[in-house]
Amino acid sequence: KQEVTQIPAALSVPEGENLVLNCSFTDSAIYNLQWFRQDPGKGLTSLLLIQSSQREQTSGRLNASLDKSSGRSTLYIAASQPGDSATYLCAVSLSGGGADGLTFGKGTHLIIQP
């Protein structure tokens, strides 16, 4: 059974720092990997989607990498801002087809200090 682990569980850094969030998964036979952001009491906002054939994706100050063979992904946030404070969730597709839902990690709770 696929398991997803996110490290660290919580992180607090001063504004302006670059930071890396880590995600690992046990079964490398994934279809895609998605990074989400969740604000307290809200739904999830999709940040980046990486297909299994891709190595990385970028959106603004965010860069996500994927090393499928080692079962790892990282989310890099450049020049962090207080508005980046949220919980970041990593999720992988359950099957080779991608249609069967996602397996989630427990998230990294990020606080950016002004």
Place this chain on the structure above:
Amino acid sequence: DGGITQSPKYLFRKEGQNVTLSCEQNLNHDAMYWYRQDPGQGLRLIYYSQIVNDFQKGDIAEGYSVSREKKESFPLTVTSAQKNPTAFYLCASSHTANYEQYFGPGTRLTVT
């Protein structure tokens, strides 16, 4: 605006009652999903549907039921058989082109 709507935002029920959570999307997505989120835990898949009139159980389907009579709608019923129904419920949908999932705002269900 395209998106996913869930209603109500908060729902309170007495133990032993069935309750139905609504999920509607106007993104023209074929696939829809229901997840449950508990404090300190990752989201867990309850049910999913890839096409109308078809759906499959996820990891924690016991005590739940769904229907998919229309492409836009995927309601979830929490039955009295669900032993611990209090949770935050999230609905999602995805296009079959790349299966990127988009989420609704969630429904917080409290059963006492």
